[in-house]
Amino acid sequence: MNKFWIIAGDVYKKNVRSVSFLIMLLVPFILGGIVYAAGYFGSQSEEVDTIGITSSSTELAEGMSDSAPAGYNFKVVDSQDAGENELSAEEIDALFVVDTADNNQLDGTLYSESNMGQSVELTLQQMLNDIQTNMRAQELGLSADEVNSLNQPAAFEQQSVSFTDAGDMQIGEDSEDFNFAISFAATIVLFVFIITYAGIISQEIASEKGTRIMEVILSSTRAQIHFYGKLVGILFVALTQMVVYVAAFAISYQWVKDIEVVKNLLDTVSLKGVFGTFLMFTLAFLILGIFIYAVLAALCGSLVTKTEDTSKVILPVTYLSLIGYLLGISLGSFDPSNIIIRITSYIPFLSSYLMPIRLANETASIQEAVISLVILVATTVLLTIASAKMYKSNVLVYNDKGLLATLKQSFTLMKNK
Template sequence: MNKFWVIAADVYKKNVRSISFLIMLLVPFILGGIVYVAGYFGSQSGEVDTIGITSSSTELAESMSEAAPEDYEFQVVDSQSAGEEDLSDEKIDALFVVDIEDNNQLNGTLYSESNMGQSVELTLQQTLNTIQTNMRAQELGLTTEEVGSLNQPANFEQQSVNFNDAEEMEMGEDDEDFNYAISFASTIILFVFIITYAGIISQEIASEKGTRIMEVILSSTRAQVHFYGKLLGILLVAVTQMVVYAAAFAISYQWVKDIDVIKNFIDSISLQGIFGTFLMFTLVFLVLGVFIYAVLAALCGSLVTKTEDTSKVILPVTYLSLIGYLLGISLASFDPSNIIIRITSYIPFLSSYLMPIRLANETASIQDAMISLGILVVSTVLLTMASAKMYKSNVLVYNDKGLLATLKQSFTLMKNQ
């Protein structure tokens, strides 16, 4: 047991003290800082886009100019040729030419030297639609109030309910948006951690095997002890990264809690929604997901003969994780009741991605989550035990004929032991 902790501590200290871990730890903070600074200076900037507007109807051009949002400045120009001259002299950022056809059909064309972005295009499209609607309403003899009533959208809301022992319906607190945000974030975090630590743990094992030092190591300790020690050391590195991010979030919360968007979001959820059953299940699925993929990556790393082949041998781990990630981000997010999602949410390696999303969308019950979690736990234990048993044979096999040949030779050695 003492050798086990020595191996785990050595792996942990070596990786935590490395420059690559420090960079990996700081990347999210750097990206977050860049986004924050860009957003801050963008909000402080007083510069707005100036768009020249010309039309055969001066009244129409003036109407659009008066309807300009705060982020834009619409400037009426006398003609298209005058607008082109202003655009050439950079007096305006773009030229919007509006033509009127029969039946008050408006056609708008935006001219600019560079792409103005979808935000500008949508703004102009909405402004044009509003004016066209008003023109046709006047033609039909409708008042402004009547047009407003026609354009008023219907009210829609979703209410979470539950039933008491008397089978009476009671209104519950709707935390669906919060749950969905957590499940979506956990899907991304899980994929990033799997890809990162699958490479680290496979490289850790392959490097020792590539230097042929493994025979010396196994002469002083059991293969299973070495395997579990390596695995625990890398998982402690992952836990350290999670703890650092959790601490950073807790500290940064003091600065962001007074922001209107964050404040409104927090006010809309309950403490039970934050620390409730859903979050606990999500965290457990996240940790077990990282663990089972780490075991598989360690097994793949033990099959490598040369260190430079590590990236090739962990491709099955990468592709398997990518399948779960794509299913979670695309299909599960938009159609959580899909039969494919319901089936794969019970399959190990995929359930860590999909079951939290099903829980967030309330298409799976707590009982469903417990069944899926039980299958994942049993599969993780069996895979870990099998991988540890195969590890003793794998690390002593040096075969340049490929992964399948190495596996075949490893099974032969394992049977003879």
């Protein structure tokens, strides 16, 4: 047991003290700072793009200019030719030409040397739609109030409900959107952690095997102890990274909780409901997901003959993780009741991505989550034990004929023992 902790401690210290780990820790904070700075300076910028407007109807062009939304600067130009000259001279940033057909059909064309962005295009499109609606309403003899009544959207609200033993329905607090945001973030975090730590642990093992140091190490300790020590050391590194992010969130929460947007969000959810069963299951699937992929990556890394082949041998880990990630981001987000999502949420390697999303969308019960978690735990244990037994044979086999040939030779060596 002493050798186990020595190996685990060595792996942990080596990775935590590395420059790459520090960079990995700081990247989310750097990206967050860049996004915040971009948003802040963007909101402080006083530069407004000037859009020239011309139309066969001067009244229409002047009306659009007078009703310019906040953050837009419209300028009426006499004709399209005049607008093109001003656009060429960079006196305006874009030219918006509006033509009117006989049936009150408006056709707008935006000319610009550079892309103005989708926000500008959608705003101009909405303005044309509103003007065209008003023109056709006047043609039909409708008043402004009648037009507003027609454009009034229907009210829609979703309520989370539960039923008592007597069958009475009770309205509960709806935290579905907030839960979904957490599960969506957990999906991204899981994918990033899997790719990162699968590479680290496979490189750890492959580098020792490639330099033949592994043979010296296994002469002084059991292969299983070395395998488990590597796994636990890497898992502690991942947990350290999680703890740092949780601590950073807890500290920053003291500043962001008073922001208006955050306050409005917190008023709509029950923190007791969020930081309860759902969060516990999400964390359990997250940690187990990282661990089972780390075991698979360690197994693949032990089959490497040359260190430079590490990136190739962990491709099964990468592709398997990518399948779970894409299912969670696509089908899991937009169709959580899909039969594919329901089935794969019980399959190990994929359930870590999909079951938290099903829980967030309330398409899976606690009982179903427990079943999926038990299957994942059992698979993780069995895979870990099997990988540990194969580890000694794997790290002593050197075969240049590929992964399957190495694995076949390893099985032969195990049988002979």
